[in-house]
Amino acid sequence: MDKMRLLNVLMQLRKCCNHPYLFDGAEPGPPYTTDSHLVVNSGKMVVLDKLLPKMKQQGSRILIFSQMTRVLDILEDYCMWKNYGYCRLDGQTPHEERQISINAYNEPNSPKFIFMLSTRAGGLGINLATADVVILYDSDWNPQVDLQAMVRVFRFITENTVEERIVERAEMKLRLDSIVIQQGRLVDPGANKLAKDEMLSIIRHGATHVFASKESEITDDDIDAILERGERKTMEIKEKMANLGESSLRNFTVDTENSSVYKFEGEDYREKKKVITNWIEPPKRERKANYAVDAYFREALRVSEPKAPKKEEQGKIDEAEALTEEELEEKENLLQQGFTIWNKRDFNQFIKANEKWGRDDIENIAREVEGKTPEEVMEYSAVFWERCNELQDIEKIMAQIERGEARIQRRISIKKALDSKIGRYKAPFHQLRISYGTNKGKNYTEEEDRFLICMLHKLGFDKESVYDELRQCIRNSPQFRFDWFLKSRTAMELQRRCNTLITLIERENMELERERRPRRRNAARRMPQPRNGSQKRPQMAVDAGKS
Structure with missing residues (x-):
């Protein structure tokens, strides 16, 4: 049961690496739109968006493999948005449509730029020899699946995640195949199965890096710099694999540095009984004995007491001087000029109404702001749009309103x-x-x-x-x-x-x-032109001399 629970966590982490929209509720909507948010919310999509124009300019044609059919759904939306001609094939595509798509992609001067397919959709065999570039959007445990295309290959790997360990394990399998199986000797088939501790180690990989990073790491590098860095890392992995012999590979584990799952970064946590603060333990389902509804609502409705001011702030308060009569009069005049009856709740309702109806629909906006007349909302709106740039978080507010519009x-x-x-x-x-x-x-x-x-x-x-x-x-x-x-x-x-x-x-x-x-333009050309530059006037229905 523990191993099955870890496998489920591992699958969720793989979905995190591919695209956040694989999780229900992550995509903004409804209504759902097809635009740049498909790209900017996923590091792999950012790289794909940089790579495809370069490949198209070179005259290349692309195959994109993915383990997940829901990733293909996202890629379909992306291709429609970018106007890339494409075909799609997965395990549930009927044989007739399958052959139609393959023929459409392989025909001379085909407008289909991309052929996307799930990795396990081969089945009856696919001949897509007209493609010269393969993109492996994600990787699987079995490296033999990736060998079905022997052309220029780009493999997308999210750095410091479980994908790095999956690819490392696949490379070690291939190395083991070349030095053991190809020599006529077989390895115990159970030797390559993941143990619970090894799986937990894979899940923990990169957790420290993720929790330490505070901002997005989606790269703004040029695609050539990204490819150069990827080639360099690929060579490092190949050199590492070349130095491992048969004895090392027979009993390999993904986490070769730690002999025990309790050892992490040189410390043995079994003896010290310390908790790794940066590691979130996979969740366990607990059965609740009862549901304390009263206690829940007491906690939910509890209002926290205001915090006491710090010593420095308290000192400034004690040393503050009272306002003069002129300053008090000025304060009163300024308060009369402002919207003193508008509170934070009214302001938030006004912003949400602008997001819902658009900034020009004052009538519907006024209905959303409780306790305010349309005239008051109109006056408030005029001042807001005139002086909104003075607000501290105006960028966030404007982004919210523009999304709604x-x-x-x-x-x-x-x-x-x-x-x-x-x-x-x-x-x-x-x-x-x-x-x-x-x-x-x-x-x-x-x-x-x-x-x-x-x-x-x-x-x-x-x-x-x-x-x-x-x-x-x-x-x-x-x-x-x-x-x-x-x-x-x-x-x-x-x-x-x-x-x-x-x-x-x-x-x-x-x-x-x-x-x-074109039909309208051609029709305009075929219209008869008046002779001698004069235009015939239509006859009047009523004579000018008659009323």
């Missing part, structure tokens, strides 16, 4: 896209078609997608509860009374699918708009 603009653009799409059909619930291209997906049918888009447009995209209502509509619809898959989807899952469909619709609308522009 960006969400509002996103809702407006989505509504326009849906209006344009639905308006092209007389009976959209029966006629609507979605341009999937080669990336239709594997779970939802076109009938289900059509219903989702039409109902989303009918219910109104700008409502917060729209996906809960959409879920209820699906359950009440006789059309899907036997469709267990669609009826079992949560509101969050429906929202993700609708976001994907909206992206496809927006792309289709853009392509249609591009096709219309």
Whole structure:
């Protein structure tokens, strides 16, 4: 049980290395947007965003491998945002779509720049010989899986994390294979399995570094400097492996420096019975005997007493002089000019209302600020936007408001896209078609997608509860009374699918708009021009002399 618990922690740490959005609730939304936050919140995505333009400029074509299909979902959103042509293949892709994607990628002058696939999706075999660059987004315990592509390879490894130990163990496996198995001798298959202590050592690796770092370590280096540093570290690992013989590799452990899990940085903590302050012990599930609700609310509602001032501050208070009559009069005049009836709670409500409705929607903002009339809110808003730069944390406040306004603009653009799409059909619930291209997906049918888009447009995209209502509509619809898959989807899952469909619709609308522009220009050229430079005047319906 302890080993299974550690394996679960290890998987969570691997997700941390890949992208924070692998954890539910980490991505900002709803509504969910596809923009730069996909890149800036992950060190690997930062490097990928630097590497891909360089490879595209060189004329290279890319394969991206990942162990996790949810990473492929994030990469799909990234490719749509960057307008990179791509194909996707994982273990659940049907054989027909699989072959279509492979042929589309391999055809001459293919617009597909990237082929992303899960590492274990080989199965029937894949021929992607037209690619010359492979990116291993994450690494697995089995090094043989990574040998299926023998071209230029970039492996993404998050420094000072469990990924370093996973790659080190994989390299030692390969070295052991070359000097033992290839010579006709076999090793005990159980010798390479992770023991509990070794797994705990892997999890602890880098914990001190993580807790010591206070700021983000996403690099701003040029991609050439990053690649040079990576090549240098790769050579160091190869030299280290070359110096290990068969006897060392047969009984290797990942943490070769410590003979015991209780030894850390040269100290034996079993004897000293000390606690490593920088190490968080993996959690254990405890069954509570009872739930002290009264005690919980007493603690939650308890107001902490104000702290006593420090000696230096107390000394300044004791030495302070009273205000003169002129200063008191000036203070009173200044207070009358300010908003003395506005407190911190009113200010926070005002900021949140600006984030929710946008800075120009004073009517709705006034409704959010309790106890204030629209005139008071209007006056306060005018002064706020005139003098907001004097606030100490204005950058944080402005970022909060601008995020909200960006969400509002996103809702407006989505509504326009849906209006344009639905308006092209007389009976959209029966006629609507979605341009999937080669990336239709594997779970939802076109009938289900059509219903989702039409109902989303009918219910109104700008409502917060729209996906809960959409879920209820699906359950009440006789059309899907036997469709267990669609009826079992949560509101969050429906929202993700609708976001994907909206992206496809927006792309289709853009392509249609591009096709219309040349037609309009050609139509303008074909219009007959008046002779002799004179333009024929239209006849008047009523004579000028008659009333």
